[in-house]
Amino acid sequence: VSHxxxxxxxxxxxxxxxxxxxxxxxxPGDKWHLDEVFVKIQGRQRYLWRAVDADGNVLDILLRNRRDEPAARRFFRRLTQKTRSVPRVIVTDKL
Structure with missing residues (x-):
């Protein structure tokens, strides 16, 4: 079979x-955990945003250059559109 x-x-x-x-x-469950961590990619600092529900299912990830309110809003908006649901509880580490 050819490519x-x-x-x-x-x-x-x-x-x-x-x-x-x-x-x-x-x-997705009704309790979401949102977190961001910084990672270095090719020597440049980036922020990896991640959302996980209470069952441990990864809902979404987003890699950004900045860790600010617009980035957090964009991530959450994209997350709710993708999952077509809104959580009852959001757990963060003070984004």
Whole structure:
């Protein structure tokens, strides 16, 4: 099988497969833990934002250059849009 055949299969069946995986994804719990840590990538400091529900399922991650309020707002907005839900409780380390 050539690489072009695999590429065509991916383009044809990939979207349906991804949609099926999204449908099977467990619903996030109502308690979310949001955290940010700094990491160095190629010598430059970046901030890795991460959201996990009470069951330990990773809801989303975001890598940013800054650790500020707009970054936190963007992360949370993207998170609620992606999960299509809003938590009852948010646990942070004082973002």
């Amino acid at each position: 072009e055949t695999v590429h065509q299969w991916t383009r044809r069946f990939g979207p349906a497969y991804a949609a099926a995986l999204r449908r099977r994804r467990p619903r």
